[in-house]
Amino acid sequence: MQAEAGYAVKGDVRVQILTGGEPLKLKITSKVEKLYGDQIRTAAELLLQHYGIHSGTVIIDDHGALELVLQARMRSAVERLQHLQEECP
Amino acid sequence: MRSLLYCPGNTPSMLTQAGIYGSDAIVFDLEDAVAPEQKDEARVLCGAYLASFDYGDTSCIVRINGLDTDLWLADLSAVVPSARVIVRIPKVEQPRQVEQVCEALERIESEYALPAGSTKLHLLLETPQGIEQAFVLAGSSPRVTALAFGAEDYCSATGIRRYGEPFALDYVRSRLVSAAGAYGIACFDTVWGMLSDHEGLQREAERSRALGCSGKSVIHPDQVAIVNAVFSATIEEIDQARRILERADTALSQLDGRMIDAPVLSQARRILAKAENGSQEGKR
Known part of the structure; x- marks a missing residue:
């Protein structure tokens, strides 16, 4: 099962969550990786922890998004995944 | 407020920059500017910007989805907790619709410990029914602080050419200004959709100011300075x-x-x- 939110455009970030497989794999690509790669990874890990995601694969394709945008897109992807899981348990 | 700049609710780059153009208000648009499949992520995104982005003194307004959809209640729940938002309701025609939104706001304000009645409303009147109910709608709740005119749907319903004779919408503007004036609230004119015709915008803004409008909604940053100048x-x-x-x-x-x-x-x-x-x- 897979859900995503956000877009690969300037100032945005595309977040994909794919269920299945342990341990959790976090793949990050960013236009500003050299400058902010560690910050993005830390923020993403905290969010995944917050939403209780400990398995599967999470792909973050960042295009210079603010942290609040990453938070919003992650939340939307998680909510969409939960919605899918409710529809097809 | 002189200028109220619409900003698509699901475009981070625009939401980040919306405050720099000098408009008195930003209208976060969850309605027409957002595709149906993006409505959920747009409201989360707007909620995040409202909760933590610094827009300074610029007022923040959110145009929610219409009351004839199953989206508006979730829109309110996402943006009202920020405690800094004015809600713009589209296509209002009856006081019962305002009551419906007020009831939902009471629940949300109570849930988030916000002062009762603190979330204000702008009513967007876009149909002949709404225009003819302007007076009743203006007084329908103490939360209502402005009436706003939406010309596109109104012109479509009545057959008036939107960019035809400049006097064609005088009746509507006068009716809204009078209704708003009766309750001491603001009246905002419709957007000007001809993006490259700045002279047309200026003429229309001057006409609406002369008729008593307090300000005008705009859809492009280039329109802000013109409207601010006219309404100052x-x-x-x-x-x-x-x-x-x-x-x-x-x-x-x-x-x-x-x-x-x-x-x-x-x-x-x-x-x-x-x-x-x-x-x-x-x-x-």
């Missing part, structure tokens, strides 16, 4: 207002041959208040 008090108006108020405490009842009475004083106070605060919105 001129130096002459400010100067005259000051001179009128200077006479207020004297027995003299004339200035430059003009009689000064209570309504003239009231108008002078309004001009000065607006000059001091571009985002002034009305008595409520």
Whole structure:
């Protein structure tokens, strides 16, 4: 099962969550990786922890998004995944 | 508020920059500017910006989805907790619709420990039914602080050419201004959709100001300065207002041959208040 939110455009970030497989794999690509790669990874890990995601694969394709945008897109992807899981348990 | 700049609710780059163009308000649009499959992520995104992005003194308004959809309640739940938002309801036609939104706001304000009644409303009137109900709608709740006109749907329903004769929408503007004035609230004119026709925008803004509108919604940053200039008090108006108020405490009842009475004083106070605060919105 897979859900995503956000877009690969300037100032945005595309977040994909794919269920299945342990341990959790976090793949990050960013236009500003050299400058902010560690910050993005830390923020993403905290969010995944917050939403209780400990398995599967999470792909973050960042295009210079603010942290609040990453938070919003992650939340939307998680909510969409939960919605899918409710529809097809 | 003189200018109210619409901003698509699901575009981070625009939401980040929306505050830099000098508009008195930003209208986060969850309705027409967001595709159906993006509605959920747009409301989360707007909620995040409202909760933590610094827009300074710029007022933040959210146009929610229509009350004929199953989206508006989730829109409110996402943006109202930020405690800094005015809600713009599209296509309002009946007081019952305002009541519906007020009931939902009461629940949300209570849940998030916000002061009861603190979330204000702008009613967007876009249909002949809404326009004809303007007076009742303006007084339908103390939360209502402005009426706003949406011309596109109105013109479509009535057959009026939107960019035809400039007088064609005078009736609507006058009706809304009168209804808003009865309750001491603001009245905002419709957007100008001809993006490259700045002279047309200027003429329409001047006409709506002359008819009594307080400001105008805009859909492009380039339109902000034009609208701000039209809806700002001129130096002459400010100067005259000051001179009128200077006479207020004297027995003299004339200035430059003009009689000064209570309504003239009231108008002078309004001009000065607006000059001091571009985002002034009305008595409520």
